[in-house]
Amino acid sequence: MGNCQAAEAATVVIQHPSGGKVERIYWSVSANEVMNSNPGHYVALVIASPASARRRKENGAAAVKQQLKLLRPDDTLVLGQVYRLISFEDVLKEFAAKKCVKLGKLLKERNQAGRRFSSAKAEHGEEQQSLGSGGDGGGSSGIARHQGGGGQWRPALQSISEIET
Template identity: 65%
Template sequence: MGNCQAAEAAAVVIMHPGNNKIERIYYSVSARDVMSLNPGHYVGVIVTMQGPNSENGMPVKKLRLLKPEDMLLIGNVYRLVCFEDVLKEFAAKKCVKLGKLLKERGVLVLEKKGRPVGLIKEPDAPSIKVI
């Protein structure tokens, strides 16, 4: 009799989006190889962080994207992230940064149901060109 649990732990586990397919690779592989087999996707690993952003002292889980030259290690779980989701996340972060910049410069953003309606420039605020 063998120990099947030991065999399961000795694999790189890759979770696919959408269909919740689980792929197991029984050797270390680079993120570039996984991305070439899954075009339009990035490889991410879930990291647990303890810090000021954590609620009630609970650790915060974040998805960190891997570089193509990073190696996927045996025993870890990785997740494929589609290109569109990565773009949406970057756009959301850029929007938050822009909102903070506008608030710091004295330009107010009026909101109606979560969407910006318009910009109002205060008299002493420097002019900002928003493209």
């Protein structure tokens, strides 16, 4: 009688996406070699999350949540680990989903910042209008003047008379 668990620990287990095929390799191999023998696929390390292992103990036979870590082509597959082949399309979908989530968060932050900016701008605009309609009645002492027709903004400065002493 042999020790089956010892033989399992001394293998690299590769799970294929189609048909549930499991490949066992009895030596260390690079991810690049596995990718070359399975065109259109990447190799990912299967990591069981510790929180899901605790839940399994508490809830009986609950489903195990597994995370995948993509490997670089120059990474080496280690004996005793489980790896999964992932199609190129699935990798693109995952990256697109993560990018979409990040973009959504960024847009939400910008919208909140934009609202704060626009409310501050509105308050500042009211102050500027009150300064622009200043005390001489003509409005010429304002900070800025809007030229009619052209739609361009041009600064208007008050003239300062020189006093000779």
